[in-house]
Amino acid sequence: MRYDVFIAGYGGQGVLLAGNLLSYAAIHEGKNVSFFPAYGVEKRGGAAMCTVVFADGETGSPVVGNPSVSVLLNQLSFDKYASKVKRGGVCIVNSTLIDIGGLTIPEVEIVQVPMNQIALDMGDVRMVNMVACGAYIEKTGAMQLSSLEAALKKALPERNHKLIPANVNAMNAGAKAAKG
């Protein structure tokens, strides 16, 4: 089985960390992983995106034209990338910042999760990427939430490990919201 997910937003939303976390979690489950980042030269606020491909066998192309799952965190990335989701795929959007404007994509399920709002309710808007990761796992079943928790230990520097429980709570909240 080969999974691919495209994550996009603006710099500062934790797009690349989310991609790294999903990568570490997939490695934790014994998968081969390719993580391909792309971002602007800006320190903050520029476009940030990444593609994660994981598989039991070869990952093949790190570049994906029509992702089976896209996680879109701001309006700009929604306008640009929502229509690229593969038929039969899932588009998970941060509905706090994105107005889908009645858009429907043939054979694509659009899942609206108020990610910023949930993160704010959990205590810090910076956890928006954790909410997104939780929603991704809930909608795809591509990996276990416990693997993501293990990934946090790998991806975060030691000094931030005290924040792991709060991040796990945010993931759970994201998963719950995506369940609907």
Add this chain to the structure above:
Amino acid sequence: MTVTSTEKLFVKGNEAVAMAAIEAGCRCYFGYPITPQSDIPEYLSRELPKSGGEFLQAESEIGAINMLLGASATGVRAMTSSSGPGISLKQEGISYMAGSELPGVIIDIMRSGPGLGGIDASQADYWQATRGGGHGGYRIIVLAPASVQEMYDLTMLAFDLSDIYRMPAMVLSDSVVGQMKESIVANPRAKLALPEKNWVVRGRAEGEEQKIVKSLHLGDGEMEAFHWQMDARYHELADKECRWEEVETADAELIVTAFGSTSRIAKTAIVMAREAGMKVGLIRPISLFPFPKKAYAQLSERCKLFLDIELSTGQMIDDVRLSVARDAEVAFYGRPPGAGSLPTPEELFEQIRKNYRATA
């Protein structure tokens, strides 16, 4: 970081190069920053001194390549890295190294050009790398990784081949493979049997014969003899050191050929083609010099249709055409480098469908 383990590490392609250099016993690194390869000097500036090596940021790319020449002449393993304009600046030094029969590893993480170009992935320096790049008519070993694991493995190999054949070796990659992260096992393979470096210049003990490392050959017939000697070495490389990968070529009606990052994108396109009932395979050269000519010749005895894909207007296609049987057709699809020009698997699948024809 000690990397001798079976644990899976999750690292950038550029970091894997730097890790492999340390593992290969590189004692000196000289470089100058340029995107998209700066992760290599960043990593080595931190880690190389810990293992007793020397990291030096040179005043320029020209300075760095000449430091590589000097370090190599004393017999230590040494490396430099750069991209695009920086590699162009290094060509004079690479020519002098080739002329002086000096080993040394050069990492080229290609970016777009000509001129300042841009920082996006490119394969448009294939000619520059495989044809020698500088003046005088020489070749260097060129290896093209397609994964982070290969960034590691081929950097290790580049050091060995460079020492064995006494010529510079280049790892030719691009910003896709350099910037992406994959899980790797830092797995130092058994080192190749290496010749003794009995030519190094590091002081002359009493009674020892004088050793001279130079690229100036003025004696009657001396330069000509040197050229034939190097030519023989290039032929030996072609006999012994060709490396390539084939995927599903046995029954293929069309064989895609691509190197580095493009071959990765092509692999997924080939899976899509197979799912659509087309018999499509892949040949990926891992060594670009020596180019695996015989592998192409053999495949083209049965399969008469090739599709060459590159991030350029077509450079490797020269070597493909020189290698395949005369009655084989080589189609081409290229995306010259630049922002937004990286092809998707879906796009390459369309190209396969357009060119494909079943003989049965």
